[in-house]
Amino acid sequence: MKKKFHLIFLLSITVLATVSVYAADKKSSKKAPAETIDTASNEDMKEQEVTELLNAEYLCELGNRLVIYYNETDDRHVALRWKKRIHRLTRIDTTTGADRFENRAEGLIWIGIPTKGMLLDGKKGLQLANECKKVHVHK
Secondary structure, three states: OHHHHHHHHHHHHHHHHHHHHHHHHHHHHOOOOOOOOOOOOHHHHOOOOOOOOEEEEEEOHHHOEEEEEEEOOEEEEEEEEEOOEEEEEEEOOOOOOOEEEEEOOOOEEEEEEOOEEEEEEOOOOEEEEEEEEEEEEEO
16 A cells, blocks of 8 residues: 555656646747737827818718718828727728728728728728718718
8 A cells, every 4th residue: 555655656746747847848948929019000099180181971781881081192091980980091002903991000991992892890800881882072
């Protein structure tokens, strides 16, 4: 009986020592976390002033509406009115020819082609508005 107890005791100590060494090696072999890059610029956080801008109103599926404000001299940015807020979006170059604008701080993505557009939530991976068709252009 003493031999069995002694053997079990030695095995448990060996297992604990092995686990401790493995855990220590795993911690030391982990690379330092890469420096996180804040991809959301401070410009994305500002609410855009839109009184002097041209705008296009869109009617989307499920009765959703949005307005895109743009400046003819700045094709890199638009302002988008969605759910009673105005968001500044920055152009992202594409190879397809579609207009793609993002506000990385809030996760909004607008993708527009000449006949329609869609608004996405990039953080949650959801469509916010789809089949958005231009109903009015104001100058």
